[in-house]
Amino acid sequence: MLGFIRERNKILDAFLRREGRGTGWEDGCMDESCLNTDAKYRCQECFARRLLCHACIVKRHQDEPLHIIEEWRDNYFQPCSVASLNESLRLQLGHLPAQYCNFPNGPHPMVVLDNNGIHQLEIDFCGCVGAPSICDQLIDIGWYPATKTAPETCATLSLLKRFHTLNLQARVSAYDFYNSLEVVSERGGMQVVPDRREQFTLIAREYRHVQQCKRAGRGHDELLHGIEATAPGECGIDCRACPVPGVNVPDEYAPEDAWLYQLLLSQDANFKLKGRDTSSRDKDPALGPGFAYVVANDQYLAHLSKYISHCVAFAALWRANNKGAKGLRATGIASVSCSRHEVFRKNDTGDLQKGERYSNIDYLFFMSIFGIALSSILVSYDIACQWSINFWKRAKKMPSYLQLPPGLRIQFKVPKFHLPPHVKKCHGPYSFNYTKGVGRTDGEGVERNWSWLNMIARSVSVMGPGSREDTIDDFCGYANWRKTVGFGSSRNSLLRKLVLAIPKAILHGQAFQAFTEGVREGHEDELEAWEEEIQAWEADSEKKCPYEYPEEQDITMDSLRLLIAQEEHARAEKGASKTNTPGAFIIAAMELEEHQETIRLEARRRERTSIQAADLQRKRTQTLSLIQRFRDEQVHFMPGLKSHLEALRPSGDTESTSRPEDMKLHLPSAWPATLRQTLCITGLPEEEERLRAAQAWDALRELRRQLRTRMLAHQFKRAHTSGQAAYTKSQQLHNSIEQRIRAAATSYKTARAALLSLRGPGEWETDLRVLTNQDIRGMNERTLNEQEKEEDRRARNIVGADELDEFGEVIERTVRFNLEMGEGNRFLSWIWYAGGAGAGSTTDEGKLHDDIRIEWAKARVRAQRWREELLLVDEEMRRVLVYCGWKAAWWEARAGARTNVPHDLAEGLRAYATEQAVRERHWQSGWQAKWAAVRARSRVALLDEGVDFARHPAIRVELDDEVPYGENGEGDDFNDLD
Known part of the structure; x- marks a missing residue:
């Protein structure tokens, strides 16, 4: 920008210089063959904007009627038109340039919309015997008419292509785009232009529909049935990475490989894409009902009418006066897409008339798999646990054309992000993490599609029913086209997925092997039992889930907080005092202890910046305020404490508040049992004991989890970290993990010390033992x-x-990472056992803790899912390449499919089909070469999960997140298919 600032005055002068005639105008017309000295015309569209005389400007623009001409008059350039310069000039259509028709049909006034504005001129149509229709004559010169008989308005195909691209990519509406044409044409209100907004909207819609049919090959129909014979969904774009029977799925494959060819789908409803009750289908019909993504309305409503009370007309449903639906034709839409690539399925989208009804969702789901010939489908839905109930009963009631083929297997899952809020019994059976054959699929693909469609929510909400459906079709098609091109791009591609999956698969595979070997010796029977338990659950999800803690052991701080909150609510219902319950009081004290420990740790930092020092002081002030409020509350639960402390404190001595992290909270556990009855209300020591036990078990569980995390991080660092920057980043991660380990250990020690004071020595110490630094070690550490x-x-x-x-x-180094499988497995720390087995004992080992079983089971599925991801992505790459070859052959076969057509049409059909086939062949060869090295690398990982890639040559793969979509000519324009 500094260079611009230095030169901006010169640039401004250059801009101003263009407002005048420039240099050389004194010599007259700048046409080399002209000697006229009166040169006062120039064209804004032509190169260099030469100053020409009247005769030369007219001659040069005989076939450029839409150029903007300017005349030097009254000491400045004023706009004019080619027609105004030559009143006898008439644009003749239907003949070659410079030829005139003997039977001209005209003149006809015409308003033409072009990229540079709105033009008015007169044209002659050809009236010769056998002349093309008026519509054909206009389209032949690149003008699309608003009506097909006696048109008075046209838009250039160049303008329509530009609007189509801006509408799809930048969401520029037809209203705003037309307004920009008016602004360009009005020139600050100096000219009056005709209003053709309505005609432009109609033209743009028709253009979009014809282009959709063109891209689908409807003009190449060998049966000459044309657009009217379009099959349901034929204008939609397939996901070529998904299995398409008869195209990219082998005719035969081994039964154990069947999971590679199952279809993974996601479905959901979107209530932002509402449709207002404007116009009607009679006035505004869909141009391609059921041609692409939005289902055919008549069949859709015929099915839904079965679920509406017969005493109320169906049309009254969407006019119902219920909250959020008044005045709406559609309260939203529902859609289905493939889970892994987020491509909209054909005939997958439809309006919701009144909420998210099963009747709507069922129909759209069944239409999205219409005619499918696969043996297995997995569908994710945020309420799949409810929707799957009675699914097969509802399936039998579907129309005959939507009946499922016999033997089809359908699994129901909940997307990963939506699963946690579900009840616990849903977590195992409906989790993608625990499902075979899905790789790292999250099931949230359709949600990401909503972020794309929601950008047009406001504009489509006010459209008529047909316009709305055509627009949604177009945007779904463009989204699918972008994802198709994206298969070979530098971001969000299959290549990126495979590159990221290779180290993950190796890491988690090695981690699981190390984990298994670390507990095998001395626990072989337990490992076998765990494996049998998992296999039994996979065969029948109604059995005990191996990935969840047993209910009787699931006593945590969170569950106790919920119980205490319920107790407080019950007290409030009875009109009890607003004072907290004893449990809430103890929890507040425990949270204060955590604050104090955080500050103690921060205060020990050796070097501290000014910002860190200020933050430390702020935390101390906040903590002091919390302690003071806690002391006020403590009077109610420990009424004898204040007088007892005053008796112990020397006269005139006051408690220091400069370091609130060191201020004692004086909970019941801090006093001998003989004093508790005097200092505390009845039940308070018992309440602290209950909460301290939960705190200890929670801390122990967190400690085990963080030790597992440390093991994985260390393995990854050793295998993949190189270079100073990567080492620094890795070290920051390790420091963060170590801090969490320290916090969990401190929390456990605090809770255990309190329990020892409250309970005294006893059998409970067998489970909750003293924790030393040597005990804080992972399964693979010694x-x-x-x-x-x-x-x-x-x-x-x-x-x-x-x-x-x-x-x-x-x-003080007390443990050493021992990553070699099978070593150091005899001396597990006591924290990994249930029942308090002695650490280091080889003959008296106890049963491994449930945490180990659960962590082992989760490590197992992690390794399996990442290995599946490698296989799936490699298979998806194969399917994409096969589909490209099939599609190329498909277009090549249609190049000459239509016979007995005029020569010029036959040539156009052949040229378009050839262009599409060449593009498919280019993709196939380019992507195959681009993916070859990484695919080979992934196969090495699959052959040996324990492979050390340091022994294999590195393969450089450029994955640049900053590369804009479509760079390097990879198809950034939907109209590239035109």
Whole structure:
């Protein structure tokens, strides 16, 4: 920008210079063969805008009637037209340039909409015997008429293509686009232009429909049935990465590979795409009902009418005076897309008349799989757990043309993001994570499609029914086209998926093997039992889910918080005091302890910036305020505390508040049992004991989880981290994990110390033992032996100082990562056992904790899903390449399908089909070469999950997130298919 600032005065002068006649005008007309000295005309559209005389400007624009001409008059350039310069000039259609018709049909006044504005001129049509129709004559010169007989308005195909692209990519509405043409033409209100907004909207809609049919090959129909014979969904774009029977699915495959050829679908409703009750289908019919993505309305409503009370007309349904539906024809839409590639399915979209009814969803789902010849389908839906109930009963009631083929297997799942709010019994059976054959599919594809369609929600809401459906069809088609081109692009591509999946598959495969070997010796029977339990659940999801904690062991702080909240609500209903319950009081104290521990840790930081120091002081102030409010509340639950503290404190001595992290909270566990009855209300010590036990188990569970995370992070770092930047980033991750491990350990120690005070020594210590630094180690870690400890101390002495962390604490290495499978598996820390087995015992080992079983089961499915992802993406690449070859052959066969047609039409048919076939062949060869190296690399990973890629040559793959869509000529324009 500095260069521009230096040169902007010169640039401004250059702009102003263009307002005048420039240099050389004194010599007259700038046409080389002209000697006229009166040169005062120039064209805005022509190159260099030469100054020409009247005769030369007219001669050059005999066949350019839409160029903007300017005349130098009254010391400035004023707009004029070619027609105004030559009143005898008539544009003759139906003949070659410079030829005139002996039987001209005209003159006809015509308003022409072009990229540079709105033009008015007169034209002559050819009236010769056998002349083409008026519509054909106009389209032949690139003008599309608003009506097909006696048209008075046209739009150039160049303008329509530009609007179509801007409408799809930038969501520029027809209203705004036409207004921009008026602004260009009016020139600040100096000219009056005719209003052709309505005609332009009609033309744009017709153009879009014809282009859709053209791209689908309807003009190449060998049976000459034309657009009227279009089959349901024929104008839609397939997902070529999904299995398409008869195209990219093998005729025969092994039964164990059947999962590779199942169809993964997602469906959902969208209530932002409403449709107002404007116009009617008689006045505004859909141009292509059921041709692409939106289902044919007549059949759709005929099916829905079965579920409407016969005493009320069906039309009254969408006029019902219910909340959010008054004045609406449609309260939203529902749609189905493929789960993995987010491509809209053919005949998958339809209006919702009154909420998200099963009758609507069923019809759209069945239409989206219309005519499918696959053996297995998996469909995700945010309420699949409810929708799947009685699904097969409803399926039998569907119309005859939507009956499912025998033997079809359908699985129902809930998208990953939508699953957590469901009740616990839904989590296992409806989870993608625990489902075989889905790879890393999340089932949320249709939700991402909504973000695209919602951009046109406001404009389509006011359209008539037919316009609305045609527009949604067009936008769904454009979205599918972008994703088709994106299969070979640099972002959101199959290549990116495969590149990301390879290290993940290796990492999780190795992690699972290490995990399994780490517990195998001495626990072989348990491993076999775990495997049998998982297989039994996979065969029957009604059995105990191996990925969830048993209900009787699921006593956590969260569950106790819920119970306490319910108790408080019950007290409020009885009109009890607004004072918190004992449980809420203890929870508040425990949260204060966490605040204090956070501040203590921060206060020990060796080096602190001004911002960090200010943040520390702010936290101390907030914590002090919380403690003061806590003390006010403490009077109600520990009424004897204040007098007891005053008796213990020397006269005149006050509690320091400069370091609130060190202020004692004086909970019941801080006092001997003999004093608790005096200081506390009845039941308070018991309430703290209950909550401290939950805190201890929660902390232990979190500690185990973070140790598993540390193991995975360390494996990944060792295998894949190289270079200073990557090492620094990896180290930050490890420091974060270590902080969470430290926090979990501190929370456990605090809870256990409180329990020891409240309960005293007892059998409970068998399960909740003393936690030492040596106990905090993962499944694949072992304690250092004495020799290793001595070597570590000797190394620190050589350096001359102890190694300190960022908080000034000595880093004492007590464990060593042991990643080699099968080693170090005999000496698991006690935290991994249930029943309190002795750490390091090889003969008296106890039963492994349920956390280990669950973590092992989850590690197993993680490894399986990532391995499946490798296989799925590789298969999807194969399907894409096969589809490209099939589509190329499809177009080649249609190049000469229509016979007995005029030569010029036959040539156009052949040229268009050839162009499409060449594009498909180009994609096939280009993508195959682009993917070959990575596909080969993925197969190495599949052959040996434990492969060390350091022994294999690296393959460089450019994946640039900043590359704009369609760069490098890969098809950034939907109209590239035209």
